[in-house]
Amino acid sequence: MTSVPEAGPGRFERFVDAGKAVIPPLTLLSALLFYFGYVSARSQYEYFGVDVDTIGLGTQDYIMRSPQPLLTPLLVFAAVGAGAVAVHAAVRRRIGDAASARPATRLGRGGQAAGLVALAAGLLLLSGYAFVRDWRLYGLVTPVLIAVGGTLFRYGSFVRRLGRPPDDAASPPLRRVSAALVYVAIAVSAFWTTATVAQWSGRGLAMYEASRLDKLPSVILDTKESLFLRSPGIQETKLPSVDGQTFHYRYRNLRLLIHGKDRMFLVADRWSASGATVVVPLDGSVRVQFLFQNQHP
Incomplete structure (x- = not known):
């Protein structure tokens, strides 16, 4: 066969x-x-x-x-x-x-x-x-x-x-x-x-x-010198002079857009055509605080 x-x-x-x-x-x-x-x-x-x-x-x-x-x-x-x-x-x-x-x-x-x-x-x-x-x-x-x-x-x-x-x-x-x-x-x-x-x-x-920047994590940023930020709504406050204090300026109304490998990208908490993204290095030159959400547990 x-x-x-x-x-x-x-x-x-x-x-x-x-x-x-x-x-x-x-x-x-x-x-x-x-x-x-x-x-x-x-x-x-x-x-x-x-x-x-x-x-x-x-x-x-x-x-x-x-x-x-x-x-x-x-x-x-x-x-x-x-x-x-x-x-x-x-x-x-x-x-x-x-x-x-x-x-x-x-x-x-x-x-x-x-x-x-x-x-x-x-x-x-x-x-x-x-x-x-x-x-x-x-x-x-x-x-x-x-x-x-x-x-x-x-x-x-x-x-x-x-x-x-x-x-x-x-x-x-x-x-x-x-x-x-x-x-x-x-x-x-x-x-x-x-x-x-x-x-x-x-x-x-x-x-x-x-359109919903207020939903992003809220950030308080402390720096050693003024950043002269141009985005509307960002609040700059000069910290009181204290011995040993290295941070002299505080910025509020910032939101965390994204966290990179060694830097953060921050934006104002409301959108504006003249707004800008702030690049913050995580190398000890700034101090960052993340705020709780304003919602009672």
Whole structure:
């Protein structure tokens, strides 16, 4: 009895295995979480005039911040995926019930046409970056059009192949290369879209904090010399001269924005367009007190 040899892995499977050997999935996931957490944090603290690199956050800090900006994209991707599965099942039923290949050809051409229109619009926006870069929705609309267009075009091609005879199912190398390029464009567009959402999420979080600065930890700051702070609402008091006293000025109505590795970032307890963030080093040159919340236990 002759045994039938098992089919080996295809090119795509070999490519995926090679990618796993070069970049382990856990490392790739950690890098993505770090990047989106960094993008969100950078946008958040830019609102307060702070470069996030000066704070001194570590890799784990950015990874822990990534779930908040990724929540909306993941929910959208999951909903779109569920809808795509339902649409695909409906298309397969319609093609299977038909007595000819015309429905598959008609649906496939319609998907390809819609995909080309969306791709053309996205590429037009991409090529016109110098003219429309100030458009607030540019970073979201452009990648979404490219991703949707590429997906519709590839799915339309797939549907058209469903109506062909089995002998015509072979795919020439040029078609495989073009398909791979479309998939890369879709992946890059999805990455771009998620990064834009993470940036917006960070800015939204900053504006939410700015509207509720009184919820941040309250701080009293003592310094050796006057800081000449410009933010409205900050109260400066000169401490009485006492022998051995090295701190001469006290500042109230300050809130802790964030605590870095070796410094604190303080803001006034109410937002103002002329406000500023005070960077305080934790090296013994200042004295800091954190106040209890004004709520009786």
